[in-house]
Amino acid sequence: MPQIPEKIHELTVGRLAERSGAAVSALHFYESKGLISSRRTPGNQRRYSRDTLRRVAFIRAAQRVGIPLATIRGALAGLPQERTPTREDWARLSEAWRAELDERIEQLNRLRDHLTDCIGCGCLSLDSCVLSNPDDVFGDRLTGSRLLAGDRPAGPGAPQAGTGTA
Numbered sequence: 097m098p099q100i101p102e103k104i105h106e107l108t109v110g111r112l113a114e115r116s117g118a119a120v121s122a123l124h125f126y127e128s129k130g131l132i133s134s135r136r137t138p139g140n141q142r143r144y145s146r147d148t149l150r151r152v153a154f155i156r157a158a159q160r161v162g163i164p165l166a167t168i169r170g171a172l173a174g175l176p177q178e179r180t181p182t183r184e185d186w187a188r189l190s191e192a193w194r195a196e197l198d199e200r201i202e203q204l205n206r207l208r209d210h211l212t213d214c215i216g217c218g219c220l221s222l223d224s225c226v227l228s229n230p231d232d233v234f235g236d237r238l239t240g241s242r243l244l245a246g247d248r249p250a251g252p253g254a255p256q257a258g259t260g261t262a
């Protein structure tokens with residue numbers, strides 16, 4: 097009977113890449129950021145436990161919806177003993193991230209609408225082009241309300257707000 101190698105449940109980086117669909121460079125990057133970990137063999141090769149596959153699936157799924165790596169790392173670190181996320185963990189975290197995603201979609205929709213105004217225009221006016229004024233300092237003007245005291249626009253060409261009380 098052939099001898100079963102020790103730690104057969106571990107994966108090389110190549111095998112992990114193949115199984116997870118992530119590039120080897122991405123796996124190295126995740127590891128450098130503390131999202132996954134490996135042990136080194138006596139020959140200094142990386143070996144990953146099998147549950148790293150699920151961890152990588154979790155990271156990639158979160159990244160696909162635009163969750164920043166720092167947030168993903170925080171979520172993983174927040175699990176008891178930094179365990180690999182369970183089905184329940186993913187269900188709970190994805191629910192929490194949904195609100196964030198909804199907000200981002202809303203922001204993107206607003207940007208798309210503003211971009212539509214820019215198409216064929218080219219003015220990049222600080223007064224009327226919302227995209228040239230990304231902090232939306234003058235956004236109130238568009239809705240007819242006043243700039244608030246302390247909301248002074250920056251920049252040499254920026255108009256000054258009124259002399260309101262401090």
Ligand code: FES
Pocket residue numbers: 213214217218219220221224225226227228
């Ligand atoms: S470039 Fe003119 S409105 Fe944006």
